[in-house]
Structure formats: structure tokens, C-alpha cells
Amino acid sequence: MSDEKQNKSNAPTPEDLGRRQFFIRMGVGSLAVAAAGTGLFGYDYLSPRVLFEASPLVNVGKPDQYPVGSVTFDPQNKIYIVREDSGFYSLSAVCTHLGCVTAWKPELDMIACPCHGSKFHKDGIKIEGPAPRPLPWLRMWMNEEGEMMVDRSSELERRQFVQV
Ligand code: FES
Secondary structure, three states: OHHHHHHHHHOOOHHHHHHHHHHHHHHHHHHHHHHHHHHHHHHHHHOOOOOOOOOOEEEEEOHHHOOOOOEEEEOOOOEEEEEEOOEEEEEEOEOOOOOOEOEEEOOOOEEEOOOOOOEEOOOOOEEEOOOOOOOOEEEEEEOOOOOEEEEEEEEOOOOOOEOO
């Protein structure tokens, strides 16, 4: 009787088996979650941190689309294309104060910054406001197909018109 009792106490009951299976599955599940997390972290860690920026070179098209005396704002590239009797030039539309994008005001014949009130002539020279420098002239040239190109990353030291 005591043997039977002892055997009963050591042998796993169906309840014990269910509990054991439960803990085994919990363990396997935890390992699977940890492995997945490690994989995701490793993939994220090893992925290159590259910031893709648009090319600084902009094709602004054929000269005949710009009337003489026009100031054309290109909001996507944040530049102005200005055509005068003496030729074309391109200005950065980014204010030299704190980098707001300026706007051409044809009714005032000037470029104005909406942020802190800097104003510029259409050749970039500052009229008033906190901007410390004029709007820079950008390198501009004609390509082999007769289209005008602007390099937004290249500021000119001296004024340079593109003749057509
Ligand atoms: S950012 Fe243009 S005036 Fe301040």
C-alpha cells in the first residue's frame, strides 16, 4: 500500500504532463520571440544609414520659356530664374538669415522673406531686414541640348549672366 502510494506520488499525473507541456511551449515561444527580436535589431543595425538627396543640378529648360524681364520661382528646387536684357541668372530662394524660402512679389518688384521680413532686389541684393547677406547667385550654364542648367550647390563669387 505504501509502495503504491509512493509510486503514485512520483509518477506524473495527466495534470503534470499538461503543465510540463505548457512550460516547454512557453520556453520555445520565448526563444522564438528573442530570436526574431535579435534578427530585427541586427538587420536594423547593419542597414546603411544613407540620406538620399536630390541632385544639386537642375535642368530649368529652354530659354524661350522665360520672357525678358521675368522672375520665375521654382519651388521644388528653391531657386529663381531671372531673365534680363543682359541674359539669365539664377538666385537661391533660401533666405540668408535663417533659411526660410523667400517669395517673389511682382507687385512690389522684390523678393520677400515671410519669416522675419528681409527684402531683396531681384538681383539678390538686400533692401532691408535681418538677412546678413544677399541671396547668392548660382552657377548657371547652357547644356549641349540648348537647355539651361543650374548648380544649386555652387554659389558664384561674381555676377555672371548666361547669354542666349
Ligand atoms: S529667415 Fe528670412 S528674414 Fe529671417
